[in-house]
Amino acid sequence: MKEWMGKIRNLSLFTLMLLLLSACGKDNLTALVPKGYGAEESLRVIIITITVMIVVFVVVMAIFVYVLMKFRQKKGQENMIPKQTEGNKTLEIVWTVIPILLLIIIAVPTIAVTYNLADETEKEDSININVTGKQFWWHFEYPEEEIQTSQDLYIPVGQKVYLNMLSSDVIHSFWVPALSGKMDVNPDNENTMFIEAYEEGVYWGKCAEFCGDSHSLMDFKIVVVSQEEYDQWVADMQNVDPEFVPESTTAQEGKALFEDSCLSCHAVGNTPSVGPNLSNFGDRTMIAGVLEHSEEELVEWILDPASKKPGNGMLDAPYLQDDSVSEEDAEKIAEYLLQLKASEINPDSAE
Known part of the structure; x- marks a missing residue:
């Protein structure tokens, strides 16, 4: 009993530590407070999955406790062999069908959301940005606006923005948890995803694929601004003068x-x-x-x-x-x- 109590105490402390650490880090670097369409859809799938897991855990633990109490060895039954259920077709069908049903419950919304987030029907009428992952930074090109920039990606609030992603070296992974899910950035084939932010603000992103010594430092930001601010930023970037001479x-x-x-x-x-x-x-x-x-x-x-x-x-x-x-x-x-x-x-x- 003492050994079990010790394990429970350690598990409780570990869970508390995870909860505390989950609150650490940069602002908006969380998938649990969605500020964009992709993140909202992903959270919906997360909630469904966690709900199924909790139900399974509760049912299994209830059965475990029931069996433990009902069929525990009693005094005077040391040499008694309980009734065996080996080969019981009904039980085997039940514990085969139940996991299949649970997987279907998880798989259907997951597949639906995956295809939804891969939809490119509005791509031609939306802002398109070419994203290139490099060791260990991000390059952003706005081909229609003829803008080149790095590290800070500017987008307007409430609009779909399509990101066409390639890597110039190894495999990276583009992830802005508050706005959308992850997408691999490969050297040979272009992957596309869209993001749609609900609120103005600065959202932190990271590379989610181990890509070298400074993988954990491959951070970037998505700056979501109003349409007016975005138009002004585009105009300013388009008119940048490479020959600018500072005063001092x-x-x-x-x-x-x-x-x-x-x-x-x-x-x-x-x-x-x-x-x-x-x-x-x-x-x-x-x-x-x-x-x-x-x-x-x-x-x-x-x-x-x-x-x-x-x-x-x-x-x-x-x-x-x-x-x-x-x-x-x-x-x-x-x-x-x-x-x-x-x-x-x-x-x-x-x-």
Whole structure:
């Protein structure tokens, strides 16, 4: 009895720990508070599955307790062999049919939701965004709007947005739990999913497929805004001026250093790039998806990206190989990058 009580106590503590840990982490990084159509449908399937599991658990435990009490060995029956039910066709049919029925109860809504979330009938009339997974960041291309950006995905509230996903290296998995379920991002075949957010806000996403050293740091955000804000953001991004010259001398020197040491991989403006597009870097709230958006963190990232995200592609940057960028240079580059705000670095903003 003491042994059983100890196991029950440990199980209770473990359950409590899971509940406490489930409340930790970034805001909106939960599938239990849906803020989008896909997440809402997924939660419905989760509730059905959990309900079936609870019913099965309760029934099994009730039968277990009943059998344990009714057929326990009594005094004077030490050598008695109870009646055997081996070969009872009725019982065998019952415990075969019941699991099949339970699986059908779970499978029907699961398949229905899966096909529903794979529906592409409205794709041509909706916003389409090409998503590319890389180690360890995300690139977003708006082909119709001719916009290139990274890490922060902007979408309007209340609209279906179709994501066409590919990987440039290994298999990744695109997951924004508050808005929708997971979707594999493969190197060879394109997968498509749609998201539809119900509320404005910032929703955190992660890579849900182990993809290398910094898999757990492959974070990104979906920024859901009103239609008016989205239209303004699109206009600002379309008019980003790659030749933008900052006012301060230090930032101007940083721009020159950036063009000399970083422009071979990164881009400012709506052109493809090997590394993350930095057109609206100053508008973002995180560096590399996980670091505080400050000049100090940015300088450290430029000088030693391996300490922040082991295994990332920036480790092969030429300036890191020949030590051509000093700490002073990194500070100048950081000052320049923090001034790259889409609403401020286009010709229209000066009028």
